[in-house]
Amino acid sequence: MLAAGTMMEASPLNFAFMGRKLKVVLVGTGIRGITFWGKRLVDTYSDTLEFVGLCDINPGRLAFAQNYMGVKCSTYSNFDQMVQQNQPDLVIVTTTDSTHHEYIIRGLELGCDVLTEKPMTTDEVKCQQIIDAERKHNNKVIVGFNYRWIPYNTKIKELLREETIGKITSVDFNWYLNTYHGASYFRRWHGLRQTGGTLWVHKATHHFDLLNWWLDSDPMEVFAYGDLEHYGSANTFRGKNCRDCKHVDNCDFHWDITQSKMDMNLYVNNEKHDGYIRDNCLFREEINIYDKMSSQIKYANGTVVNYSLTTYSPFEGWRIAFNGTKGRLEAWHDIPYRKENPLSQEELHALEMTQNLKEVEGYKPMILHHLWKDHETVQVPMERGGHGGGDKRLHEKIFKLPNTQDPFDRAAGVRDGAMSILIGIGARKSIESGRPIKIAELTDLEPREKRL
Template sequence: MNTSLSRKEFLTALAALAAGAAAQVPLNTFGMQRKLRVVLVGTGVRGISFWGRRLVEQYPDLLEFVGLSDINPGRLAYAKRYMGVNCPTFVDFDELLRKVKPDLVIVCTKDSTHHEFIIKGLAAGCDVLTEKPLTTDEAKAQAILDAERKYDKNLIVGFNYRWSPYMTKIKELLQNGEIGDVTSVDFNWYLNVHHGASYFRRWHGLMDSGGSLWVHKATHHFDLLNWWLDSEPEEVFAYGALEHYGSNGPFRGKSCRSCPHKQECAYYWDITKDRHSMNLYVENEAHDGYVRDGCVYRHEIDIYDKMSAQIKYANNVVANYSLTTYSPFEGWRIAFNGHKGRIEAWLDIPWMKNGELDQESLHAAEMDQTRDDVIHEPLVLYKNWTDYKIIQVASERGGHGGGDRRLHDKLFRDKDAPDPYGHTAGVRDGAMSILVGVAARRSIEQGAPVKIASLTDLKPMPKRMA
């Protein structure tokens, strides 16, 4: 790598990443006249699609995959075919680093192991991009922060939700002072019985693997709050419980395929109808024992399925947040209260719009990178003492509301484009988003508020650091 590039210059360019995930960097950002040498560790569905196949297809002139790594050799073989690459594969990540010597490591492993591969990549002299969340607890977060400082390499967590036109419009209104200084926020996120249940079928249902949905899922939401409010969280008080999934179920089995209760279980999911999941997961179970269609009523499930938190920001804004995992519908609502007015925004609330998609198809459409159909979504701007205004925002259904495409294009095709709303996100943003979830877990355990500053050496700032 060109070591003459300053850390500040690198971070400025690389921080253009913005959920779900990590991304790639234009060649001249690194001072190179060759393709960037990229490796992917963790060949699950997110890794081989958004951070695999899509990069291969969209940016072949800018990067090349020079290695893939996973503990499961069967998934590795399928990933290589699915991504359409001709690079070596490694079960041993250390061997990959020794033999391939990449410029960039993309980490898409199980959340609880992110820190291992991030730190190894930094220590090997690589820059690292990691799928969200950054990690799952405060000790691992501190270890990552220490490693980034020690090795003077660069780490980024991308937040693709920031880049969608709808989310950006909210940021624009707040940044322009349309409702004055914000004083409070109400934010409610609803996962439906299709998408919400999927987390409890997978390793995400185990606290030790995913850190709970406070971290794995809500990292998106907390980052949006931090970005919209342009401040950092200071204190969290939370409630949570497991009352629907896990041991609360009337019956259970090992997997949906082998379950004797298929006819009576509303959560039965036939994975055999999903050829991609069969090829990637089911056909490779023998290698590591991972069951993709696990029972949502397994006794081992120990994460929360209802969650509510109050978050106090360093700029004195108070946010009330809730996450429901078994809603009849999928969507979210938010309201910002300010001294001069109020903003109300929402997506996919069925009674507010005649949606074209059924609830089972909604999440699949959002994740679909090929959909580019334009939709118009409203939000409402209220001004004190005057009438309200409905603003129609042009957006897309697929790729997280168009955020995925805009994230990649900013990085590869239009890196010098102005970014007036600060979509760029650094490792501090990644840490601050997961620390809200970690603090919420600790608050539930302790029955008391938790200070963000008590978790790592990061001290919350009234104005979010660039």
């Protein structure tokens, strides 16, 4: 059990192993679950943890997961049965986003700590239910925000905390998904708002959490625009799926899933169990999320943020600029005209997502401007694999060094998970209503000028 403390304020990572291995169960055996939260933990932390159960509604994926992860634990289709029979210390939730709340809440009720993939959930009602459940039960929720742990992002946090550019007044933040990564969301269940909450929630939760953490404040109000103009019904033709499509020759987005052994074994071979199609058509008419998004966010400390997310960019990366009373900080990632990069956009996406890469050593710059002075370049050591080195650092904190003090406060719990998704939920509601949405309208959490 995590160390006792005030339910909503204590660090969610402060637990001890008590002289034995941490007993872990995993619910949801899709690609993220069995790789990042599965095989990587088995390969790296088997001295401190053991998987005692795997759970999924798809028996084929479940069997593949057990073999791929290299574990001999029991498998289940019934979550309660798995938890009651194994009495785990930690439940890891990697199901579809819209079902996260079910397993988070039930895990807490059954006496477990819970680690959930981002986003914590997909709407304000489910969010409030999770908040209430953690308050009621003597266990904690961890949200797996790996982006905080990327060294480059941590350096931004350090410079802002030291008030290198004074008090932050405004931020411009632009995120670009290329036609490999961005398109992939529209092939999968993420293309349906009822399962993924739209990319305002599923993807942008990462970005909003970074903003909340960097600015050390809570969001207070959001106004947004969004539309579906590129994927889904916006296209003039569509097919059944990429494997069975008559438009292969004139579709720039055609993806041959048969070239991926992992996707074939995990998904295609198990379609018969639940009907989930991994290579769905990007242009099917049921897609009901946005592919272009723009918002303005006002924070409790007065900072105003302009944010945008593009899902069909020629390149993958992001740019951010913090304006302060003493200067300006500019940072970016994988903007192609900023540097020479021999890798294609497809290779960059594969490299960023993999967990088994040799790290690329080097440095990445950010620009620090001071009023009335010349700018300076800050060089930050960089890594390429595993989301810029964030993945391994998050795991190290949770499973190897849970009780060490982190000067950058990167551990994320329920309040962090809530404040990140509430911006996206508010943005979605703003588009639908045409008005600004106050974050305090959504749950009983009151925005704070300074995070605790």
